[in-house]
Amino acid sequence: MMQDEDLGGPVRRNIFVQATSRLSQIYQSYLDLWTPHVISRWVFAIILVITFVLRIFLSQGWYIIMYALGIYHLNLFISFLTPRNDPAMDFEDGEGPELPTRSNEEFRPFVRRLPEFKFWYSVSKSTIIALTCTMFDFFNIPVFWPILVMYFITLFCITMKRQIKHMIKYRYIPFTHGKPKYHNHDERLVGK
Incomplete structure (x- = not known):
């Protein structure tokens, strides 16, 4: 008996695979629409966290x-x-690279390990998953919550102290607000 694939015609995909593919495309198109709207995305994420x-x-x-x-x-x-x-x-040797402090040094822009969009996406997705977990009673494990708050505050302080020391040691600032902006001499002359 001959199979469909032996007929030489196009291979028909499973309807479930087609539906999943279409939903994935729709989901990606909505993510692409949200990409340029940074403030709106973060307002949405903050509302999600406050709801949680x-x-x-x-x-x-x-x-x-x-x-x-x-x-x-x-x-x-x-x-x-x-x-x-x-x-x-x-x-x-313990002496790492530093950002340029003079105009004749090489400029290397700050490239994050986790880009802003992926940061927002992970925060939003994890908060939605956490909200979903609160719908089920078996996730409601009884704990003494002040201990968890103390652990979190301690972990936050230790981690941020280490991160700030790292930033000071290697002289980088991960934010662009307040940084000096350098202009090309040719651009200033053309504008006059």
Whole structure:
């Protein structure tokens, strides 16, 4: 007996695969539409996080999920603040590369380990997953929440202290606000 693939015609794809592919395309098109709207995206993410926090406080449960989400968001934030190529890993002598301080030095822009869009996307997706987890009682593990708050604050302080020391040691600032802007001499002359 002959199979469909032996007939030489186009191979028919499973309807489930077609539907999944179409949903993936629609989802990606919406993500592409959101890409240029940075402020709107972050307002959406903050509203999601506030909704999650309100859900936790009003239900007085699921503290372990809140702790896990906080740790995950802290990990994302640290990845957002660090450069893609860590200067501490580039040199064994302890003297790492530094950003240029004079005009004749090489300029290397700050490239993040975790880009802003992926940071927003991960924060939003993880918050939605955490909100979904609060719908199920078996995730509501009884814990003494002040201990979790203490652990999180301690972990946050230690991690941020280490990150700030790293930023000072290798002289980089992960934000562009307030940085001096250099202009090309030719551009200023053409404008006159």
